[in-house]
Amino acid sequence: MKGRASIHRDFTVSQIDDRLYSAFIEHMGRAIYGGIYEPEHPTANEHGFRKDVLELVRGLNIPAIRYPGGNFVSAYKWEDGVGPKEDRPVRLDLAWRSKETNQVGINEFAKWAEDAGIEMMLAVNLGTRGIEEARNFVEYCNHPSGTYWSDLRRSHGVEKPYGVNMWCLGNEMDGPWQIGHMEAKEYGRLADETSKAVKAFNRGIETVVCGSSNDAMATYPEWERQVLEECYENVDYISLHKYFGNNSRDSLNYFAKIEETGRYIQAIGGVIDYVKAKKRAKNDVYICFDEWNVWYHNREQDSKNWHVWDWPEAPPLLEEDYNLEDAIFVGGLLNEFIRRSDRVRIACIAQLVNVIAPIRTRTGGPAWATTIYYPYQFASLYGRGTALNVAVDCPRYDARVAQDVKYLDVSAVLAPDGRSLAVFAVNRHPEEPMEVDMALHGFAGARVIEHKVMGGDASEAREANTCEQPNRIVPRDGSGLGVEDSALQGTLPPFSYSMVRLALD
Structure with a gap:
């Protein structure tokens, strides 16, 4: 099977917003308690945060993180999580039918985010609360001093304001399951x-x-359409959420869901343009894809559990054992975000630790990277700069969710200094290798300096990383790709994800 592609230095999509590689963490399951926070763990620092988890988080170079929810935020009182820990109330979380101890609140989370080198993106409760509580939360976080809420923060030991510049206005308010669900207008x-x-x-x-x-x-x-017609001139982003699965065990149909996501982004881009034109607005609104990930392995069983269990604290929930197939899918989905970076400025993998996450932990035990950690890491580290148009010609297939789907999926990013090019490539075919010839226009002296591969054997599709085998599916050094006649040439293994970096003169 042969595939051709063409990448031109001057044919650009957009400057990529670094926040395209952001994350999300919610007070849900063991994401916070037993995930990032476990005071009794051997690696815990003086604030109770696991240093082994922090090390894995830092390896992802995450620019921003959405917190504290998610469905959780729609009944959350942020005031419960400030002040002396011994005075904080224990609440019932209706979203996930569990107890919230409030031992981690905004100040603790801000310290963790600082240690991890991540900017906070905070959500306000518009389910059971409203404008006044949102205003107070922002004042507590952002005002220097001299007011009730800013001085309360200072009395809690935080003198300098956090200066949080990204605020989410509720969560999934279109969903009938959401506490405080509303009609669009x-x-x-x-x-x-x-x-x-x-x-x-x-x-x-x-x-x-x-x-x-x-x-x-x-x-x-x-x-x-209805929401934006009410608020277009006063907001900057509109959020999209989408989760993916392969219950049918049909890999090609699973991978085709990336095309479905492209249509989703394109449709909402059209709605944005329509509302802007209708309102004669001068500002632009972009997409914040602030929840995305694979979620299906344990979904049905988890749903049965959380509807009947008796309000446990930090129960194991949505702890997916991601496999090779999921890693290839995530690599392809990140390619789609790069290709759509003119519309999608922020995207958050949901979630970060334990709950449908690239990082897993065992209470009192080790932390490890799941398979999806690695394509996310490669995109975050090397997918910053300018997204380039990639013209691809290759064999195609039809699936239930999309037709005329390319077996070869490629995105390319020119580094900010113009001295390197990152190519992210997926061969979706389960059996056949892909002979590739990617023409490189305007990239003088291009030479391969790094090539990493995941996959290559569809019989390993269901293999996963576990606590006992944390390195079952990891990237390895690739071979057989090089630059000849101003083209990246060679072979991509079947059922594989590849990251190739080229140095440029």
């Missing part, structure tokens, strides 16, 4: 007024309004 009005109040603190603040919780919702994409 109702939510759009509340989001508009909340955004204006939040932005009054500082001109640099950006807000994210809730779009559809997935593209299968009956209200999609009319929800986006």
